[in-house]
Amino acid sequence: xxxxxxxxxxxxxxxxxxxxxxxxxxxxxxxxxxxxxxxxxxxxxxxxxxxxxxxxxxxxxxxxxxxxxxxxxxxxxxxxxxxxxxxxxxxxxxxxxxxxxxxxxxxxxxxxxxxxxxxxxxxxxxxx
Numbered sequence: 001x002x003x004x005x006x007x008x009x010x011x012x013x014x015x016x017x018x019x020x021x022x023x024x025x026x027x028x029x030x031x032x033x034x035x036x037x038x039x040x041x042x043x044x045x046x047x048x049x050x051x052x053x054x055x056x057x058x059x060x061x062x063x064x065x066x067x068x069x070x071x072x073x074x075x076x077x078x079x080x081x082x083x084x085x086x087x088x089x090x091x092x093x094x095x096x097x098x099x100x101x102x103x104x105x106x107x108x109x110x111x112x113x114x115x116x117x118x119x120x121x122x123x124x125x126x127x128x
Contacts, residue, residue: 002026002117006095009122016085020122022078022095027117029053029073031100036069036080037112038091039121045109046091049080053100085126092121 008020020036035050049059049069057069068081078095096116098104104111112118 002097004095004097004117004119006093006119006122009093009124011125011127012085014086014126014128016126017081017083018085018124020080020082020093020095020124022080022119024076024078024095024097024117027076027097027099029071029076029097031103033098033103033107034069034071034078035096035098035107035112035116036067036078036093037096037109038089038093038124039113040091045113047107047109047112048093050107051078053103082124085124087126087128089124089126092123094118094121 003025006022031053033052036048038046048063051057051069066084070079096112096118098116102115
């Protein structure tokens with residue numbers, strides 16, 4: 001079975017940093033696209049970043065300049081470094097692993113939410 005586990009969330013003050021981690025077992029990253037998305041209270045889905053199988057990274061405007069996605073293939077782990085956090089970043093953060101047979105040229109948040117392997121999420125709360 002594929003297991004995806006996110007960790008590293010917590011409560012921080014505005015301007016602080018967190019590093020989210022995602023470990024995957026039962027599945028290798030080869031030929032997969034990987035990403036992070038978040039869900040706000042009320043279940044609004046917000047795409048954060050994608051790293052494709054060939055290493056290309058994309059960020060949404062809300063993440064550019066503040067968040068950095070990275071990958072450790074040897075550890076089967078994905079990370080999201082989040083700096084300069086704002087109260088509006090408060091959400092549940094999810095890691096998504098898109099297997100090769102579901103890869104897309106372009107992604108919307110719903111694609112990661114509905115098509116990828118994902119975990120239970122990790123809560124990030126940013127206070128002002």
